[in-house]
Amino acid sequence: MAALLFFPLLVLVPRGVAALVTVAGLCGGGLVxxxxxxxxxxxxxxxxxxxxxxxxxxxxxAIWSVDWRRSLVVAVRLAGIFAVGLxxxxxxxxxxxxxxxxxxxxxxxxxxxxxxxxxxxxRGGLGAPFTERVYQPAALNRASVSFSILLLPxxxxxxxxxxxxxxxxxxxxxxxxxFALAGTTAKIALTASLPIGLLIYLSRTRVAHAxxxxxxxxxxxxxxxxxxxxxxxxxxxxxxxxxSSAGHRLMIWSFAGDRIAEDPIAGWGLDAxxxxxxxxxxxxxxxxxMPLHPHNTPxxxxxxxxxxxxxxxxxxxxxxxHSLAVAPWWxxxxxxxxxxxxxxxxxxxxxxxxxxxxxxxxxWFSLFGILSMARIAPIAAVHAExxxxxx
Numbered sequence: 001m002a003a004l005l006f007f008p009l010l011v012l013v014p015r016g017v018a019a020l021v022t023v024a025g026l027c028g029g030g031l032v033x034x035x036x037x038x039x040x041x042x043x044x045x046x047x048x049x050x051x052x053x054x055x056x057x058x059x060x061x062a063i064w065s066v067d068w069r070r071s072l073v074v075a076v077r078l079a080g081i082f083a084v085g086l087x088x089x090x091x092x093x094x095x096x097x098x099x100x101x102x103x104x105x106x107x108x109x110x111x112x113x114x115x116x117x118x119x120x121x122x123r124g125g126l127g128a129p130f131t132e133r134v135y136q137p138a139a140l141n142r143a144s145v146s147f148s149i150l151l152l153p154x155x156x157x158x159x160x161x162x163x164x165x166x167x168x169x170x171x172x173x174x175x176x177x178x179f180a181l182a183g184t185t186a187k188i189a190l191t192a193s194l195p196i197g198l199l200i201y202l203s204r205t206r207v208a209h210a211x212x213x214x215x216x217x218x219x220x221x222x223x224x225x226x227x228x229x230x231x232x233x234x235x236x237x238x239x240x241x242x243x244s245s246a247g248h249r250l251m252i253w254s255f256a257g258d259r260i261a262e263d264p265i266a267g268w269g270l271d272a273x274x275x276x277x278x279x280x281x282x283x284x285x286x287x288x289x290m291p292l293h294p295h296n297t298p299x300x301x302x303x304x305x306x307x308x309x310x311x312x313x314x315x316x317x318x319x320x321x322h323s324l325a326v327a328p329w330w331x332x333x334x335x336x337x338x339x340x341x342x343x344x345x346x347x348x349x350x351x352x353x354x355x356x357x358x359x360x361x362x363x364w365f366s367l368f369g370i371l372s373m374a375r376i377a378p379i380a381a382v383h384a385e386x387x388x389x390x391x
Contacts, residue, residue, distance in 0.1 A: 002027070003104040006365060007112025010143040011119065012126070018081070018357035021365045025084030028091030028368075035094040043323050044089055047316065051082045054312045057305055058270035065269020066276065074271040074355055081357060085364035092371035102157050102373045109147065109154065110170065113177045116143050120181060137182035142358070144178045144186035145347050149366050151175070151190075152197065152336035157373035160330060184243055189346035197339030200324075204334050208325035211338075212318040215345070219314040222298035223264070226349075227257020248287045249295050249350070255279070256294040260302045267306035271355050276303070293353035300354055317345065329374050337370055 002024035009016050055078055062071035095101055119126040119140060133139070151174050158167035178186050199207045218225070229236075229250045239246035259268065259276055268276060271293075279290030294300045301309045324338055344363060352359045 001104075002365070003101055003369065004108045004111075006105070006369075007108040007143070007146065008115055010146045010362070011112050011115045011140065013131075014142040015358045017365070018361040021088070021361035022080070022084055024365065024368070025087045028084075028088045028094075031091045031094040032087060039090070039093050041090065043319070044086065046319060047089070048086055050312055050316050050319070051086070054305075054309065054316075055079055055082060057308050057312070061267060061269045061272075061305060064266055066272045067269060067274070070275065071270040071272060077357060078355065078360075081360045081364070085360070085367070088364055088368040089371065092368050092375075095372045095375060098372050098375035099161055101369075102154070102161065102376060105150070105154055105369055105373070106158065106170065109150065109174065112143065113147065113174050116140050116147075116181065117177050140181050141183035141185065141351075142362075144181045144183040145189070145343075145351070146362050146366070147174050147178055148186045148190040148193075148343050149340050149347075149362075150369055152193070152339045153333065153370045153373060156333045156336040157376050160333065161376050185347055185351050186343075189343040192346065193339035193342040196342045197335040200338035201331055201335035204331070204338070205325045208321045208338065211342075212321035212325075215317040215321060216314045218349075219298045219301075219310055219317065222296070222310070223257050223260045223302055226253045226296055226299055227260070229253060248284065251283050251287075252290060252294055253296055253299055255283075255289040256296070256299045256303050260299070263306065264302070265306045265308075267302070267304045267309060270304055271353075272304055273300060273353070293355075295351055295353075297348040297354040327374070333374060337374075340366070340370065 002020055005020060006017070009020055055075060058071070058078065059075040062068040062075070065071040115126055120137070124136075124139070131139075151171060155167045155171045158170070175190070178190060196207075196211070229239075231254050236247045236250050239250050255278070256273075259278075273279070273290060273293045276290050280288050283289050294303060298310065298313070301313045305312075320341060324334060324341065327334060327337075329337070344366070348354060354360070
């Protein structure tokens with residue numbers, strides 16, 4: 001039921017995803033406790049260790065945080081969502097009918113796409129009973145990003161399950177909806193992910209490990225790269241010409257870079273971005289230097305948790321790419337998952353605050369879906385494609 005409700009909830013009440021994923025995590029906990037037989041948990045243990053270190057460092061940052069109460073509250077919330085996410089990741093290996101679960105995801109995506117289209121056509125008529133805000137096309141941005149994250153893995157899983165026409169019809173309808181909606185991030189990310197997926201299809205191990213290295217470099221050097229874009233009038237003017245909010249975002253990155261330089265080791269405290277001195281000052285009419293968070297995960301982690309937090313986050317992303325390189329999946333599904341990971345990381349770098357519960361819930365549940373749908377692959381097919389040479 002969580003798989004069925006996931007996408008419709010993202011259309012109507014995105015913040016409700018955190019509650020939905022929590023319920024799913026409780027169900028997943030039951031699966032884990034009742035499962036018999038050993039399961040490989042090496043990667044899961046590594047992820048848990050990195051998340052644990054990140055949580056401990058984030059909690060400790062309350063000591064010097066500019067908003068220590070907020071830091072402690074967010075640390076408690078993160079402990080819960082991290083635990084739920086790890087349970088769901090483990091529970092994916094306990095799913096006995098991956099094909100059935102995939103069809104529930106399919107039903108949810110079909111319903112979610114139809115609802116998003118209806119809300120767009122009626123100018124918010126479908127979602128009006130669930131919000132008091134004035135209708136804005138950007139309200140569906142979170143749904144469009146989530147559609148794009150799971151679209152390619154789901155299409156690959158359906159093709160592998162024996163369907164032929166319906167996966168392509170689903171993909172076409174979803175892509176058309178994504179490009180009809182206002183969200184720019186989903187459109188760019190989906191387009192950019194396709195060549196990455198192709199490269200992974202041709203040479204998974206090399207490309208995935210190269211992506212891991214690139215990710216580490218991008219994250220650890222973020223204050224020297226992203227933060228510089230907003231200091232160039234050429235970049236800002238070009239961004240404004242593309243989208244009104246893009247230039248503002250570059251200025252936010254520049255401000256974050258300046259504050260990172262003031263305390264690059266310890267940072268300003270977990271989720272303290274909203275309380276950074278000078279953040280509420282106007283940079284342009286109606287636009288502040290720091291509206292809640294930097295809209296860039298590497299910069300946010302650097303700003304709030306300093307170098308230790310950035311290193312831990314870089315290791316988490318590198319581990320995700322390494323896991324893709326060694327996963328026992330058929331080539332098309334691995335390529336689709338690589339494209340999905342690219343989309344998720346692109347969204348992290350350009351849009352949401354990384355500690356937002358709905359966003360973390362979306363990422364964890366998407367991971368659960370990808371790991372579950374991967375179980376459709378018969379072992380014989382995997383060995384046939386890899387020629388028994390490992391993964």
